[in-house]
Amino acid sequence: MxxxxxxxxxxxxxxxxxxxxxxxxxxxxxxxxxxxxxxxxxxxxxxxxxxxxxxxxxxxxxxxxxxxxxxxxxxxxxxxxxxxxxxxLFSGHISIGCVEADNSDTLSMILEEFIADYPEVTFSIFSGTGEDIIDKLDGGLLDVGVLLKPISTEKYEYVSFPMHEKWGVLVETSSFLAQKNDLEPKDLKGVPLLAPVRKDVQKKFANWMEQEVDDLTITGDYNLIFNVFSLVENKVASALTIEGAIAHRQTENLRFIPLHPPLETQCVFAWRKNIMFSPVVQELIKRMNDAFRA
The missing domain is CATH 1.10.10.10 (Winged helix-like DNA-binding domain superfamily/Winged helix DNA-binding domain)
Incomplete structure (x- = not known):
């Protein structure tokens, strides 16, 4: 019946x-x-x-x-x-770390739906480098994080966002590089660059250049791209970055030029293994898994 x-x-x-x-x-x-x-x-x-x-x-x-x-x-x-x-059950707080990337928009869309379903939930977002976010994840100060690959599979579980982040160089518009539609390894030989502080990113770029990291002309490194804009505008150096980090911040004096052949990476939504999370964090992780797990 x-x-x-x-x-x-x-x-x-x-x-x-x-x-x-x-x-x-x-x-x-x-x-x-x-x-x-x-x-x-x-x-x-x-x-x-x-x-x-x-x-x-x-x-x-x-x-x-x-x-x-x-x-x-x-x-x-x-x-x-x-x-x-x-x-x-689903009232509580979620602490989220997020790198500068296009995929932060993806996180925003998921959070919009999540908060609509659970209006009593609050959240805080910490913006920083991958190293900063990983340190805070390891210390229990963040529940989850949006990071750029590669990421340790020993300590973390994660799902990959489908959108790929495109690497390129941020240049000042009067630079000879600004006249090009894309940049090949030969175009960047000997060019002073500001690079992300992450060593695995520098190694990825060095492999693309077919050089060793020590042979790259890295004038300086940085954690957040915002701090680099004035350096590029003042022609101190050009900056290696992903397009998503500067998509809404470029000025008339700056131009992003993609690398060719393309150098891409993915963002992941990551959390620590073997941790008992609150129900609200578990639900957010479940939603991310349902949305992006292949």
């Missing part, structure tokens, strides 16, 4: 007509007739006396009506209690 069929039965009993009940329930008359017939067969008793213009409950039908109301009331009450418990 299904709850759905009991609801059908109660509406028919209330309306006194299968045709009117079908309008209320937005289903067809044959469907309701079939469901009631199967219910009568299951119970071994007739539930309605079918008169010309009205369906009247039999004695068995009146008994079932009372019991069905009790059953559905208990079902609705139980469902509501779980909803109330869920609302209570």
């Amino acid at each position: 299904e709850l759905r069929v009991l609801r059908y039965f109660l509406v028919i009993a209330e309306e006194g007509s299968i045709s009117r009940a079908s309008e209320v329930l937005h289903t067809t008359q044959p469907t309701l007739s079939r469901q009631i017939k199967e219910l009568e067969e299951e119970l071994g008793a007739g539930l309605f006396i079918r008169e010309k213009r009205k369906m009247v409950l039999t004695k068995a039908g009146m008994y079932l009506k009372d019991r069905a109301q009790e059953i559905l009331s208990l079902s609705d009450k139980t469902t509501q209690e779980f909803i109330n418990q869920r609302k209570q």
Whole structure:
């Protein structure tokens, strides 16, 4: 005996007509007739006396009506209690670390939906380098983080965002490099560069250049690209960066030029292994897994 069929039965009993009940329930008359017939067969008793213009409950039908109301009331009450418990459960705070990248927009979209579903949840976002975020993840100061690959699989679980981040060089518009549509390794030989502080990023770039890291002309390194803009504008050096980090910040004096052949990386949403997170953090991780796990 299904709850759905009991609801059908109660509406028919209330309306006194299968045709009117079908309008209320937005289903067809044959469907309701079939469901009631199967219910009568299951119970071994007739539930309605079918008169010309009205369906009247039999004695068995009146008994079932009372019991069905009790059953559905208990079902609705139980469902509501779980909803109330869920609302209570999903209130809390999430601490999120995020590197400068295009995929921060992806995080924003997920958070928008999450907060709409759980308005009592609050969050804080820490912007920094991958090293800063990893340090805070390891120290328990952040729950989750958006990082650029590569990332340690020994300490972290993660899902990869589908959008790839494109590497290039931020140059001052009067630079000879600014006249090019893309930059090949030969174009950057001996060019003073400001590079991200992460050694694995510098190594990735060195491999693309077919050089050793020590042979690169790195004038300085940086953690946040914002601090580099004035250095590039004043022609101290050009800056190796991903396009997403500067997409909404370029000025008329600066230009981003992609590398060719393309050098790309992915962002990941990462969290520490073997940690008992709060229910609200677990739910956010589940949503990220559902959205992006291949």
